[in-house]
Amino acid sequence: MREQILILRRNWMLIVSFALIGVIMAAAASVLMPKTYTATSSLFVSTQNVETSAELQQGSVFALARVQSYVGLARKPQVLDPVIENLDLNLSASELAKTVKASTSRNTVLIDITATDSSPEMAADIANGVVASLIASVADLERPTNGLPSPVRLTSVDAAQPPSSASSPNTVLNLLLGFLYGLAAGLIVAVLRHVLDRHVRSEADLRRSTNLPLLGGITESHVPRHATGPAVLTGSGTDSFRRLRTNLEFAALGKQMRSLVVTSSQAGEGKSTVALNLALSIAHSGQRVMLVDADLRLPSVAEGTGLEGSVGLTTVLIGRSTLEEATQHWGSAGLSVLTSGPLPPNPSELLGSQAMEVLVQKLETEYDVIVFDAPPVLPVADAAILTRHTDSVLLVVGATHVSQHNLSKSVEQLSLAKANVVGVVLNRIPRSGPDANAAYRSEYGAAPLHAIENNGAPSSPVAEAEAAILRESERNGSPRKEHAARGGTAS
Incomplete structure (x- = not known):
């Protein structure tokens, strides 16, 4: 049910x-x-030349036995041909029979003749004509051979009148x-x-595709649809990532999770937003965190954070710049960011190179946690290659966006690469509707997002996050002041 x-x-x-x-x-x-009209005329079947009550009883039985025969006779050419001739109809007997219907009720001697035509007058004329012709035909057929009158008499008891309204349609x-x-x-x-439909819409659909633990659920944010790059969530969104951060600590089973690859089955599932917000949440807990944009095909961290994108991971790997020169700081939590840098012609080879392995080892010595925003698993092999240098993988599943088949296939590919997939996070859970999950929609102790105001005017979550970060940066003298002066955003 x-x-x-x-x-x-x-x-x-x-x-x-x-x-x-x-x-x-x-x-x-x-x-x-086309409109059609129906007219009905009635006949009464009786016996005549009856003198005694016994003869009357026999005549009634005889009439009842004959009624069904007269019903069938009404649509025969012997009855219909005279009607066609008298009314000058341009029809054959078989065609006229399709417009005429004869019927009788059980245990009665009444016969109803119904005629249908596009003209109400013609429908009435046909019904009356069939009645008259049927009376004549029965009198002729039932006439005894000795010349005496027919013992059966048919009498018209209800002449058809032109109907005032159409019977069809x-x-x-x-x-x-x-x-x-x-x-x-x-x-x-x-x-x-x-x-x-085999799309992953709920936890039940997720369980049909994989046995990996569900570490968290993120509801649809209020960020405008036209916003580009990863979005910073506020309100209940930050609570969701705090729960995800805590569940990741439990998923590590006592082992320190130093490097985490955030990926998805295909593009458009929100992996970059999850990577950015998760890195911010871990940084707010007091740990040293580095967010690395390892998507060297369609990078989005630089655009989403407003940081410089011309220097980053690729320039460090090829030796054009040092890690210190390419590292940028973003937000009030001390989050370090390494953008993608210029796009290379060989992303897979670069991510699987010895230089990348050395860089990951260096990052692990300088930071508590490194979060990699990796490409999706199915289109390219970059994420699987990157897992060789890292210790954990978090798989982002976009609700209503990825199919169960593709999710199972991506889990299988990561398994073949011997990646340590610690769990999945169900992203973009609808906030309302049949697929909404109230467990991830709680806003206990938080003001509704639509109630946030800025100088008396409604403020979006993006604007609120940006204002909070810039205010904190101004108090602490953060390098983000320079970015704010350049017009950067925290969307």
Whole structure:
């Protein structure tokens, strides 16, 4: 029942759309369908020349037995040909039979003749014409051979009148059927969509793809969609990364986690945002942290933090600059950042080089934790190569973005590289809707993000983070003053 309700919540707009489409199509069909009119005339079957009650009883039984035969006779050419001739119809007997219907109720001697036509007057004329022709035909067929009158008499008891309204199309019925058919189609499509959808949307979907421990969940931030690069989260977002930081310490099982590669299965899952915020959270705990942008194909740390990107990891690896010259400081927590530097033509070879191994060893001696923002696992082999020089890997899973198959494949590739994957973090969990998880949406003791104000005007989380960092930098005399003067942002 829970899964069925989830299907309805996820696809209610789709189901409603199909129902509306069904109603619209039914309305269009009702408008385009030609109008038809139905007229009905009735006959009474009886016996005649009856003198005694016994003969009357026998005649009633005889009439009941004959009624069904007369119903079938009403649509035969013997009855319909005279109607066609009298009304000058441009139809054959078989074509006219399709517009005529004869029926009777059980245990009665009443026969109803119904005729349908696009003209109400013609429908009434056909019904009355069939009645008259049927009376004549029965009198002729039932006439005894001795010349006496027929023992059966058919009498018209209700002449057909031109109907005042069309019998077809029935607009109300058509709209109801269109709604029901559209609703059924929407439900079928919703179920198929649910069955065929293999995207990771919840923890249950995550468990179907991997047995790795779930170390944390990050809800969708309020950063504008057009923001580029990793985003700094505030409010409940910082609480989520504090929990992630704590869970990482437990996942280390008593071992010191010195170098951590943050990667994902494919692009667009938010690995850079997780890497940046995790590094900030660890730095706020008092540890010396270095964030290295090791994505040498599509780097984003420099753009997201506003730091200089022309000097960084690549210039250090090729000896063009020293580590001290390329290291930049960002934020109030003392976070050190090593941007990617100029993009090389051979990223994989550079990350797997001896120089990279030496650099990682040097960083481990100078910092407590080094966080590497690595490329995604499936498109390129850079992340798997980088794990040779590091001791831990954190896999970011973008909710509703990556499929269960791709997640399983990326875990398999990291396993083949003998990487120490400490766990996964479910990123971009919807804050509302059927896939929202209230466990990651708690804002206990924190003001709602939309209530943050700056000089009486609403402030975004990015602006709040930037203001706090710059204020702290001004108090401490941080080098970020120079960056603020250049117009850099902390988005």
